[in-house]
Amino acid sequence: MAEAVTVEGLEKRYGRVEALRGISLSVKRGEIFGLLGANGAGKTTLIRILVGLARPTAGSVSVLGFDPNREAAALRRQVGFMPQSPALYLDLSTRANVAFFGAAHPHENSGRRVEEIIDFVALRERAHDPVHTLSGGMKQRVSLGCALFHKPALLLLDEPTAGVDPPLREIFWKHFRDLAASGATIVVSTHQLDEALACDRLAVMRDGAVLACDSPAGLLRRGRTTVRVKCGDAIEEARIESTPEALAAHLKHAGLSPEVASVELVADTLETIVLDLVRRGGAP
Amino acid sequence: MIADRIRRTRAVGGRVMVQLVRDHRFLALALLVPVAVVYLLHVFLGSVNSPFFDPARFAVPLGAFIVHFLTYVLTAIVLVRERTGETLPRMFACGYRQGEIITGYLTAYTALASVQSLIVLAELAWLFELDYPWTKFLSIALVIWLLAVISMSLGILVSNFARTEGQVLPFVPAVIIPSIFLSGVVIPPENLPAWARVLGWFTPLFHADAVLVPLLKSGGSMADAGWSLAGLPCYGVAVLALASLTLRERD
Numbered sequence: 195m196a197e198a199v200t201v202e203g204l205e206k207r208y209g210r211v212e213a214l215r216g217i218s219l220s221v222k223r224g225e226i227f228g229l230l231g232a233n234g235a236g237k238t239t240l241i242r243i244l245v246g247l248a249r250p251t252a253g254s255v256s257v258l259g260f261d262p263n264r265e266a267a268a269l270r271r272q273v274g275f276m277p278q279s280p281a282l283y284l285d286l287s288t289r290a291n292v293a294f295f296g297a298a299h300p301h302e303n304s305g306r307r308v309e310e311i312i313d314f315v316a317l318r319e320r321a322h323d324p325v326h327t328l329s330g331g332m333k334q335r336v337s338l339g340c341a342l343f344h345k346p347a348l349l350l351l352d353e354p355t356a357g358v359d360p361p362l363r364e365i366f367w368k369h370f371r372d373l374a375a376s377g378a379t380i381v382v383s384t385h386q387l388d389e390a391l392a393c394d395r396l397a398v399m400r401d402g403a404v405l406a407c408d409s410p411a412g413l414l415r416r417g418r419t420t421v422r423v424k425c426g427d428a429i430e431e432a433r434i435e436s437t438p439e440a441l442a443a444h445l446k447h448a449g450l451s452p453e454v455a456s457v458e459l460v461a462d463t464l465e466t467i468v469l470d471l472v473r474r475g476g477a478p
Numbered sequence: 479m480i481a482d483r484i485r486r487t488r489a490v491g492g493r494v495m496v497q498l499v500r501d502h503r504f505l506a507l508a509l510l511v512p513v514a515v516v517y518l519l520h521v522f523l524g525s526v527n528s529p530f531f532d533p534a535r536f537a538v539p540l541g542a543f544i545v546h547f548l549t550y551v552l553t554a555i556v557l558v559r560e561r562t563g564e565t566l567p568r569m570f571a572c573g574y575r576q577g578e579i580i581t582g583y584l585t586a587y588t589a590l591a592s593v594q595s596l597i598v599l600a601e602l603a604w605l606f607e608l609d610y611p612w613t614k615f616l617s618i619a620l621v622i623w624l625l626a627v628i629s630m631s632l633g634i635l636v637s638n639f640a641r642t643e644g645q646v647l648p649f650v651p652a653v654i655i656p657s658i659f660l661s662g663v664v665i666p667p668e669n670l671p672a673w674a675r676v677l678g679w680f681t682p683l684f685h686a687d688a689v690l691v692p693l694l695k696s697g698g699s700m701a702d703a704g705w706s707l708a709g710l711p712c713y714g715v716a717v718l719a720l721a722s723l724t725l726r727e728r729d
Contacts, residue, residue: 208729242567242729245571246570246571246727246728247567247570247571247727247728247729248728248729249728249729263728266727267573267575270571270572270573271573273571275568275571275572277564277567277568277571279563279564281563281564281565281567281568282565283493283497283563283565284563285497285500285501286493286496286497290493290496294489294493295568295569295572297485297486297489298486298489298569298572298573298574299572299573300482300485340568340572
């Protein structure tokens with residue numbers, strides 16, 4: 195099966211609140227799939243449904259070929275989940291936390307695996323310290339380590355870099371790329387646009403709906419380019435499609451006459467495109 | 479499969495035990511409070527100025543009530559803390575199951591409750607000069623210990639229904655106060671109206687008292703309790719099953 199995750203017409207209501215409104219998407223095996231959206235977009239609800247912590251109101255879900263509601267035990271042997279809050283025992287050490295969450299899974303040498311995880315998240319010097327003495331970024335590293343213990347085929351990461359400083363975020367993303375390179379599928383929610391660019395594909399979400407689902411390059415192609423042609427004292431500005439053909443067609447009428455002093459091109463950034471998508475609610 | 483379940487239950491029990499042992503303040507209070515409360519019970523019962531009143535008659539049932547109250551309160555908050563700290567859903571997402579979490583918690587807290595029960599019984603024996611044969615002491619210890627374990631199960635069950643620590647508070651009097659009125663500690667249950675007697679069956683103290691009253695009589699033994707002996711274990715199994723079934727895994 196090429197798809198790690200398939201979601202069709204997924205709805206989730208909490209009383210009167212519609213957290214998800216008929217979402218459909220699929221995640222290929224081995225890809226880093228981003229869920230991009232503001233708070234309340236439905237990213238956490240979707241991830242909780244994928245790991246079987248929330249029951250959908252309607253629609254179907256398949257994760258690694260399992261139904262998260264009916265086959266949660268089998269599914270969870272292959273899924274690593276990192277919640278938005280660190281969700282750790284603050285009075286226990288890094289080592290004890292990794293060992294405890296890891297103990298849920300059978301392992302031939304769990305002690306050695308705990309040490310491997312501690313090295314992987316680079317917390318060897320703080321392995322004995324209670325988690326409450328660690329910084330926010332260190333807690334996130336412990337939390338990531340707990341999710342990786344059983345070498346899961348699918349990692350569900352809910353805003354793993356929330357509150358993490360830029361250098362550490364870079365380290366986290368290096369980990370994610372390494373894990374994806376080793377064959378793991380990663381679904382990661384974020385509201386950071388630079389992180390979205392590092393994903394293979396993205397679902398842009400708002401108010402429980404998917405507005406667009408594409409690669410970052412595909413999303414960038416949806417943007418437009420602003421062309422400013424300075425001709426003498428006059429500046430002519432136009433918005434055109436971000437393709438070489440559109441640019442050539444636009445410049446034809448101005449030509450390259452001696453009066454053209456400069457041609458400035460400003461392409462839409464992913465931020466502009468996403469904000470525009472969100473503002474328009476995904477409509478073309 | 480069974481080995482996996484045992485491993486996970488041991489992991490929960492071991493983790494909770496480490497947390498309990500490291501929390502020195504909690505541990506000290508959990509062990510010192512029963513000592514102080516039993517002493518106050520001695521002062522209270524010793525102050526009843528009547529030649530017809532035998533403090534020793536009430537000492538053990540009220541001591542059992544103290545154990546019931548303290549162990550119930552200790553555990554009524556545990557799963558709420560796990561829920562608010564998001565560690566409960568994480569445990570589920572890792573593969574821990576309801577029964578393993580409940581049993582793991584119960585195992586760890588049973589160690590603490592056992593020490594509490596022994597302290598209470600030893601202090602009762604010393605202060606009230608209880609002059610029972612050692613077999614009777616052993617029987618009383620067994621009943622009080624069972625009551626402690628069942629009260630913890632009840633606390634865990636109650637903590638399933640609270641989303642915040644504040645929501646636990648109304649459950650404390652809701653369980654404890656009916657226990658005093660309906661369990662037979664103060665008034666024999668047969669003196670109560672039929673509907674109140676039925677309500678009394680739902681309190682663990684009722685079942686403990688049904689064994690303790692015949693046991694404490696002169697020459698009494700566990701055998702005198704008859705079918706009532708089955709009441710406590712059955713109540714415990716029912717509460718544990720309910721606690722496992724009501725521990726919500728999914729929103």
